[in-house]
């Protein structure tokens with residue numbers, strides 16, 4: 001994709017901020033009540049056209065967001081951060097720096113508060129349309145004129161090593177086009193996992209997400225948070241913010257370098273990128289139990305990503321849109337024998353590394369019953385609440401998880 005770095009296209013009036021225009025004074029008032037006078041001063045200068053003040057205000061709000069644990073940050077500072085992002089993006093837009101504007105607006109969405117979210121979203125929509133136009137006019141094509149570049153070739157090469165004893169015990173039951181009634185009766189009510197095949201052929205994502213050009217076109221300039229490293233339990237693990245295009249290049253080049261794979265994991269991508277949200281449908285199964293949908297997350301990465309053994313409090317449908325994954329599941333009844341971490345933050349994760357089990361430290365694991373499967377492209381896996389799961393991608397893989405609670409709500413994890 002050609003860089004839409006700077007352009008002569010007129011974008012100066014594209015960034016309308018109707019909510020900021022109305023709510024701005026009251027947000028600033030609250031910030032000054034919390035001692036943020038310097039921010040308020042800079043923000044006023046930014047609104048009057050001072051670029052450096054806009055950057056300074058954004059920096060100040062950023063510092064506040066990083067002043068302690070995330071849940072201790074005053075919500076008003078998140079709105080202050082969104083406000084400053086809108087100011088900074090406006091200057092980038094006026095200068096024709098569309099990709100810079102998009103980066104700043106995405107940071108506002110990812111890190112900012114809810115008050116100005118609609119302004120951020122509509123600015124992103126406009127800036128994305130402008131970026132696409134520029135890409136076409138600069139000769140990048142619209143991605144459909146050329147032969148499709150597939151993320152995952154039709155022939156899979158599953159060379160990844162699986163944990164010991166994989167696929168040698170009980171395989172997860174598989175049902176084709178399972179009716180809602182049978183799902184409820186045979187699996188949901190008894191709390192048993194099941195793989196459901198032939199249930200998502202109608203999703204636009206099934207034809208679109210394996211196409212590199214499509215993904216670049218709808219999301220290439222967007223900034224996303226990724227995880228880099230073997231997995232979140234390892235000390236060298238880190239998080240980075242990169243553009244979707246950079247991410248696609250990394251996973252295509254199969255460069256898991258010394259840092260380990262780059263994984264877009266457990267990210268509410270579909271709240272952030274509306275075009276991708278349109279490509280998926282909420283499975284009817286997620287309405288079982290009369291509760292509510294809690295979150296939709298994307299899991300997108302190269303072959304070899306590992307989500308270590310852990311459990312979640314919600315019902316989960318893990319939908320495999322592109323590529324395939326190995327999944328191993330242990331019932332909640334064996335929790336104690338899986339040696340959960342003692343720190344509360346990690347108490348839903350096991351200390352056992354299934355890829356390299358230390359039998360001296362964790363002797364009970366060896367004899368535990370588990371079920372496992374290879375989750376193929378186009379299949380969904382139902383994971384009941386509290387079931388432990390370990391997930392390894394066997395190819396480039398793009399999955400979506402749907403978490404929901406039943407009428408009782410969900411127990412704390």
Ligand SMILES: O=C(O)CCC(=O)C(=O)O
Pocket residue numbers: 299306307312316318389391392399401
């Ligand atoms: O696909 C993965 O890597 C992990 C998925 C997962 O843990 C979940 O959906 O809860």
